[in-house]
Amino acid sequence: EDIVVRGAIIKANLATIVLTGVPNHPGVAATIFAEVSKHNILVDDIIQNFYDSGRMANVGFSTDHAQLGEAVEVCSRLSAEGGFGPVEVDDEVCKVSVVGIGMRTHTGVAAKLFNALAKARVNIHSISTSEIVISCIVRRDESHRALRAIHDAFELDEPPENEQ
Amino acid sequence: EDIVVRGAIIKANLATIVLTGVPNHPGVAATIFAEVSKHNILVDDIIQNFYDSGRMANVGFSTDHAQLGEAVEVCSRLSAEGGFGPVEVDDEVCKVSVVGIGMRTHTGVAAKLFNALAKARVNIHSISTSEIVISCIVRRDESHRALRAIHDAFELDEPPENEQ
Numbered sequence: 001e002d003i004v005v006r007g008a009i010i011k012a013n014l015a016t017i018v019l020t021g022v023p024n025h026p027g028v029a030a031t032i033f034a035e036v037s038k039h040n041i042l043v044d045d046i047i048q049n050f051y052d053s054g055r056m057a058n059v060g061f062s063t064d065h066a067q068l069g070e071a072v073e074v075c076s077r078l079s080a081e082g083g084f085g086p087v088e089v090d091d092e093v094c095k096v097s098v099v100g101i102g103m104r105t106h107t108g109v110a111a112k113l114f115n116a117l118a119k120a121r122v123n124i125h126s127i128s129t130s131e132i133v134i135s136c137i138v139r140r141d142e143s144h145r146a147l148r149a150i151h152d153a154f155e156l157d158e159p160p161e162n163e164q
Numbered sequence: 165e166d167i168v169v170r171g172a173i174i175k176a177n178l179a180t181i182v183l184t185g186v187p188n189h190p191g192v193a194a195t196i197f198a199e200v201s202k203h204n205i206l207v208d209d210i211i212q213n214f215y216d217s218g219r220m221a222n223v224g225f226s227t228d229h230a231q232l233g234e235a236v237e238v239c240s241r242l243s244a245e246g247g248f249g250p251v252e253v254d255d256e257v258c259k260v261s262v263v264g265i266g267m268r269t270h271t272g273v274a275a276k277l278f279n280a281l282a283k284a285r286v287n288i289h290s291i292s293t294s295e296i297v298i299s300c301i302v303r304r305d306e307s308h309r310a311l312r313a314i315h316d317a318f319e320l321d322e323p324p325e326n327e328q
């Protein structure tokens with residue numbers, strides 16, 4: 001019985017910033033992250049989507065909650081200089097992630113994760129994925145409920161059969 | 165000398181869809197991906213950001229280019245039923261990724277990647293990251309230039325010192 005989702009992890013004390021209304025042409029991401037890096041602001045994950053027929057982008061990243069103040073200053077300045085839209089802030093959040101293998105070919109895994117969180121009335125603020133991880137940013141005060149829901153949905157509290 | 169970026173990979177024949185103007189409350193991601201999964205639409209990466217003071221979200225995912233037509237149909241229906249905004253489409257794209265270790269603590273890596281792409285005049289449509297991967301969605305006809313720029317910037321064509 002191949003187990004697809006192997007575990008769940010939580011990363012606490014995060015905050016997310018989204019630079020909205022970013023002109024979608026070469027050089028902008030470079031400018032943003034050179035500036036963020038210059039201020040020694042930790043970057044956990046970066047999430048960017050495009051919209052407005054590809055003319056615009058929303059560039060989001062999560063950082064350490066302790067650095068939110070400085071990150072907002074840096075991003076507000078970038079937004080003013082670059083003519084971006086509003087800087088969105090997501091204070092006091094955590095990242096809950098499921099870790100597994102072959103999660104893409106098992107197309108139901110993401111849906112199952114989101115359904116587990118929905119049933120627990122946990123709102124998903126941001127989503128980021130890779131080959132082996134599906135990560136959701138949620139409110140800090142909903143994160144334990146989220147982790148519980150994930151453990152139940154994917155039966156993560158039971159030892160694998162070959163360990164019994 | 166610790167080498168942070170170990171390699172670059174390209175995944176071709178992708179297309180991206182972004183559902184914009186998605187109400188940011190529990191249950192919506194579950195509805196979207198249950199429907200996508202029901203139609204056997206392959207999901208490569210999922211990228212979601214929030215905006216409008218947290219009231220709205222843009223939910224993006226990449227799929228196989230061959231499935232774009234069906235994915236657009238499914239998403240258009242979801243958008244109509246859910247009262248979402250426009251469905252954005254990114255046709256004929258590739259995902260270029262750098263693979264490495266400790267890329268988060270080395271805050272300059274993302275900036276260096278984006279700078280390399282900017283210098284090559286490659287536009288970055290979407291960004292998604294994890295602990296060990298930074299992925300950028302770019303136009304198919306810019307993907308080889310992107311990969312070349314990444315190889316040059318991170319000196320990936322040279323064998324590691326301990327292999328000489």
Ligand SMILES: C[C@@H](O)[C@H](N)C(=O)O
Nearest residue numbers: 026027028029057288
């Ligand atoms: C928005 C930003 O990523 C831009 N498209 C760039 O290439 O830098």
Ligand SMILES: C[C@@H](O)[C@H](N)C(=O)O
Nearest residue numbers: 124190191192193221
């Ligand atoms: C937008 C979507 O992710 C929503 N926030 C949900 O939790 O389902």
